[in-house]
Amino acid sequence: MTYVLGVVLGIVAGVCAGLFGVGGGILFVPTLTWLGLGQLHAEATSLLAIIPTVLVGVWRHGRYGNVRWRPAIVIGAASVGAAVGGAQLAESLPESILRKLFAVLLLLTAAQIAWRAHRRPA
Amino acid sequence: MAFVLIGLCAGFFSALFGVGGGIVIVPLLLLAVRWDLRVASATSLAAIGITAAAGVVTYVVHGEVRPLYAVLLGVPAAFGSFGGSALQQRLPVRTLSFLFAALLVVIAIRMLVQ
Numbered sequence: 001m002t003y004v005l006g007v008v009l010g011i012v013a014g015v016c017a018g019l020f021g022v023g024g025g026i027l028f029v030p031t032l033t034w035l036g037l038g039q040l041h042a043e044a045t046s047l048l049a050i051i052p053t054v055l056v057g058v059w060r061h062g063r064y065g066n067v068r069w070r071p072a073i074v075i076g077a078a079s080v081g082a083a084v085g086g087a088q089l090a091e092s093l094p095e096s097i098l099r100k101l102f103a104v105l106l107l108l109t110a111a112q113i114a115w116r117a118h119r120r121p122a
Numbered sequence: 123m124a125f126v127l128i129g130l131c132a133g134f135f136s137a138l139f140g141v142g143g144g145i146v147i148v149p150l151l152l153l154a155v156r157w158d159l160r161v162a163s164a165t166s167l168a169a170i171g172i173t174a175a176a177g178v179v180t181y182v183v184h185g186e187v188r189p190l191y192a193v194l195l196g197v198p199a200a201f202g203s204f205g206g207s208a209l210q211q212r213l214p215v216r217t218l219s220f221l222f223a224a225l226l227v228v229i230a231i232r233m234l235v236q
Contacts, residue, residue: 072168
């Protein structure tokens with residue numbers, strides 16, 4: 001039963017990936033911890049699960065002509081470098097305050113995206 | 123140059139909070155570079171693929187990946203991604219923007235109460 005729910009959540013994560021360009025980790029990590037994995041194993045395993053999700057999404061979106069390859073490579077490569085620094089900094093910063101600030105930033109971003117969509121003619 | 127900065131932000135925040143790079147990359151491509159949502163999200167997926175692949179290599183070396191669980195979620199997700207991409211191509215950008223804004227709100231609330 002738990003595995004059935006895992007499969008369902010996997011599909012939902014994949015649909016989000018195809019729709020919004022998020023990898024699916026947002027759903028993978030909580031699902032994996034709920035299936036009994038520790039936080040570290042869940043995050044590591046989530047990254048592997050992201051790969052088939054992203055490959056199929058990129059293949060389909062590539063067909064639709066939506067992918068800009070060079071910017072994607074630049075963003076991906078820069079992100080790998082920054083992730084190493086971010087992981088080290090994460091241990092020395094007050095994480096709970098940063099988390100709240102980031103959440104507020106996300107809310108402002110959401111408001112701006114919705115506002116622009118609202119003003120845009122359908 | 124803008125793309126380098128976007129990548130740096132994405133990598134930094136994803137490592138810091140364990141959020142996927144996508145929720146950083148897509149808004150920045152939408153608002154800072156003013157890309158269309160379809161192009162922004164598709165390019166974000168390709169960028170995340172690179173980041174995830176690099177991350178997996180590191181974790182596999184440390185033996186922290188559980189391949190069976192990755193298959194359990196990743197294979198259904200690949201089918202979902204196929205459907206999601208097709209659905210995105212059919213939905214108006216306006217609708218997608220509202221849905222994406224709603225997703226950001228849900229994630230933000232979850233981070234606030236965590």
